[in-house]
Amino acid sequence: MSEIERGRGVALWSQIADILADDIFKGRLRQSEQLPSAQELATRFDVNRHTVRRAIATLEQRRLVRTEQGRGTFVQEQTLDYPISRRTRFSQNMRNLNVDTDIEILDDAREIPPTHVAEALGLGRNEYVYRIDSLSRADGHIIDHSTAYFPATRFPGLPAVYRRTQSVTQTLNEFGVGDYVRLHTRVSARLPDAHTARLMKLPANRPLLHVQSINTDPRGGPVQYGIARFSGDWVQLVLMAGD
């Protein structure tokens, strides 16, 4: 049995959270299995129930567990598998997962993009883009802070349409882009910058999945450059074979 230490500079709730998280990741607590009750854990670790509750609260924030009043605490059934393919659509994904989604548009602007974005979109030095920053929620939890760039000359007034439709697919459709595919995707693990951490209500030490992608129309013309930042704790990207 893992022991916890007092007075060594690490709070008890933090140690307990680490042990339980490890139990989950290592599979000692199975998917959807019920955790011992808070009282039971308190007895096992020889601490107060409130201390255990604090540990569990942090696990819940990280979506590793789910608590239900009167029933108990359960290991979260699945990390949110996020399929990445040439034909990924966010809203389609979420509908498939039977998750209640919601997108909040934080900010949009017409501006000259960073050079690497301009290059990716095949734009010249002084061509404008629309930048749209948004936050996606699923079941009320923030899962994604994304920044999208669209060529401004090709899609005049795009932000207004996007605000109305709340869907990239729908928006591009109204501009005559009936279909689009993902040209490429780059995935890395990073720690959040201060801005993203604040937006996603994440501690600065929880890793993010940093996904950079380019969508093109069927003829290969780039229509969108996107950066999505997922909570690494419970979003899992799934790379599909043969796509």
Next chain:
Amino acid sequence: MSEIERGRGVALWSQIADILADDIFKGRLRQSEQLPSAQELATRFDVNRHTVRRAIATLEQRRLVRTEQGRGTFVQEQTLDYPISRRTRFSQNMRNLNVDTDIEILDDAREIPPTHVAEALGLGRNEYVYRIDSLSRADGHIIDHSTAYFPATRFPGLPAVYRRTQSVTQTLNEFGVGDYVRLHTRVSARLPDAHTARLMKLPANRPLLHVQSINTDPRGGPVQYGIARFSGDWVQLVLMAGD
């Protein structure tokens, strides 16, 4: 610059100690170099001087730094290099290092040893050994908790001699073993058991060097089986080539 976080379950002094220890291990603070003053570090980390002092106190316990009143705090010049060879002698080692040593004998007993010890010493199932538990200090700091086994029939009354001489070499000499060599040495890294942690005044999460060795007389007869547990933070075993 490494930042520290408040209210995340890790005490500030603990975070600061970790950062400084890392600076030392990674060589960003050189051997014997002076650390910034406590006040300077307090300003850099935006905490109180007392908090920094607590961090430094733990580093001093781990012998990573040395503080000198009126002068400053310095990176400890060297870990204690402990040469391992066929002809290793503890007291000789320490004299060479110009370190003031002292051995405290904690316990001795005449008993049937664990089977792996009996095998190593070439003893039968019911042959007795003397077990001697001792603690070695250098410059007043505990560096080593060791357990030694000697065949009891070959060295009757050995513990009394050892208590008098405080030296394995001297003791075996009195029993007519003029010379001995190390047959083999096994080194591993382990966390201390509760007993050893208490004896060595170490936190349970600081690794130990666990050294198991067998000494034989010149004809190859095993005379001692030993287990030594060194503080991993500041003892470094040095394996000599061609020995």
Next chain:
DNA sequence: CCGGTCTGTCTAGATAACTAGACAATTGTG
């Protein structure tokens, strides 16, 4: 020897972490 710069020690108070206990709210079961 003097003044500046360190570490060492003390006191006092503020904030975070932990404990203890009571009771409400919800759920499942007999």
Next chain:
DNA sequence: CACAATTGTCTAGTTATCTAGACAGACCGG
């Protein structure tokens, strides 16, 4: 429905951690 088990919420008190300031003691360079 009554009951047991569980999570959720509150209040109060203790301990650990952190801050603030003062001053002593040692060291060093001028």
